[in-house]
Amino acid sequence: MRAVAAFPADRTMRVVDHPEPRLEREGDALVEVLDVGICGTDREIARFEYGSPPPGAPYLVIGHESLGRVAEVGPAVTRVKPGDLVVTMVRRPCGHPECKACTRGRQDFCFTGDFTERGIKGRHGFMAERVVDDAGYMHVVPAHLREVGVLVEPLTIAEKALIQVWDVQERLPWTPAGVPPGSGHGEKALVLGAGPVGLLGALALLARGFETWVYSLEPPDGPKARWVESVGARYLAPPGTALPDLARRIGNVDLVYEATGAASVAFRALEALGTNGVFVFTGVPGRKAPIALDAGVLMRNLVLRNQLVFGTVNAGPDAFEAAVDDLARFHARWPAALGALVTGRHPPEAAPALLAGPAAGIKEVVSFAGAR
Numbered sequence: 001m002r003a004v005a006a007f008p009a010d011r012t013m014r015v016v017d018h019p020e021p022r023l024e025r026e027g028d029a030l031v032e033v034l035d036v037g038i039c040g041t042d043r044e045i046a047r048f049e050y051g052s053p054p055p056g057a058p059y060l061v062i063g064h065e066s067l068g069r070v071a072e073v074g075p076a077v078t079r080v081k082p083g084d085l086v087v088t089m090v091r092r093p094c095g096h097p098e099c100k101a102c103t104r105g106r107q108d109f110c111f112t113g114d115f116t117e118r119g120i121k122g123r124h125g126f127m128a129e130r131v132v133d134d135a136g137y138m139h140v141v142p143a144h145l146r147e148v149g150v151l152v153e154p155l156t157i158a159e160k161a162l163i164q165v166w167d168v169q170e171r172l173p174w175t176p177a178g179v180p181p182g183s184g185h186g187e188k189a190l191v192l193g194a195g196p197v198g199l200l201g202a203l204a205l206l207a208r209g210f211e212t213w214v215y216s217l218e219p220p221d222g223p224k225a226r227w228v229e230s231v232g233a234r235y236l237a238p239p240g241t242a243l244p245d246l247a248r249r250i251g252n253v254d255l256v257y258e259a260t261g262a263a264s265v266a267f268r269a270l271e272a273l274g275t276n277g278v279f280v281f282t283g284v285p286g287r288k289a290p291i292a293l294d295a296g297v298l299m300r301n302l303v304l305r306n307q308l309v310f311g312t313v314n315a316g317p318d319a320f321e322a323a324v325d326d327l328a329r330f331h332a333r334w335p336a337a338l339g340a341l342v343t344g345r346h347p348p349e350a351a352p353a354l355l356a357g358p359a360a361g362i363k364e365v366v367s368f369a370g371a372r
């Protein structure tokens with residue numbers, strides 16, 4: 001069967017004839033892949049700056065943002081059934097008995113770093129016609145979300161971030177009257193970056209009632225800005241708004257959700273974080289020249305404003321469940337805007353060129369559905 005693979009030895013991306021996967025354990029399910037999203041991580045793998053094939057393998061089948069349809073299940077599987085649409089989780093445990101995270105099924109917090117990730121680190125991914133995995137890693141997506149289900153995995157980044165934000169903000173000894181826990185009503189959130197992770201994060205914040213701003217470099221009269229305003233958030237961009245103006249434009253910034261991977265933007269925006277605010281880093285910066293920043297100002301603000309900064313990667317089962325629920329909510333409230341995030345579907349043969357070319361569109365998808 002066809003799969004899209006990265007060959008580190010000659011640094012090429014190719015469509016390969018990969019062995020058919022088969023059910024191996026009683027808890028396995030076989031999935032016909034429909035859509036696989038392309039993200040910045042895949043582009044890094046295609047530049048051979050990140051990722052690794054399974055031990056001894058000449059190539060890595062890429063792809064970690066997937067949507068597929070269950071075709072066959074092992075005798076012990078009750079979680080999914082043939083015909084179900086599913087998204088499969090990315091990370092697998094490190095296997096070290098002393099890893100408190102992995103032994104509890106929370107490899108998204110793995111201590112040892114010896115975890116594997118499908119399509120990224122030491123394990124083949126989902127950009128293939130069919131895949132097999134333990135059904136315990138699969139999350140069912142309602143049938144009506146077929147066209148947007150590929151957005152579940154990138155949305156899990158925001159969901160894991162928000163789950164942690166509710167936990168850390170329990171430190172604030174007041175509950176807004178009449179507002180359920182986990183609500184952003186009356187709070188101000190700033191999203192940095194207007195890629196898929198940023199825009200999906202903005203929807204997650206809006207859906208919880210946050211007053212939401214998106215800061216990005218695209219022009220304020222462009223399609224990204226129009227999309228942001230169409231869902232009810234506000235768009236800020238230079239030169240109209242420079243990074244040091246953010247706090248003046250917004251007021252007390254309660255939450256910053258960083259989704260740029262650009263240290264120069266992120267740390268300047270950290271200066272705009274408000275009193276009792278939380279700043280969440282999700283972007284992984286590439287190797288760039290060091291940047292200058294006034295660490296004294298940042299430290300002063302952290303202390304005198306009770307601020308909290310954390311980073312977050314990957315996602316656990318709770319974030320996957322939340323992402324499926326939220327995607328259904330977004331689909332009901334913003335059907336056109338949500339659909340517009342998927343800007344292109346391409347056959348697998350187009351993947352190597354797509355990965356090598358400049359990032360175009362919002363979420364470009366490799367689709368295996370056309371071949372069936």
Ligand code: BGC
Pocket residue numbers: 039041064090091117120153154313314315
């Ligand atoms: C994926 C995560 C993964 C991370 C680091 C991201 O693109 O969404 O699942 O943990 O890359 O490899």
Ligand code: ZN
Pocket residue numbers: 093094095096099101102103107109110111112113114115
């Ligand atoms: Zn671990």
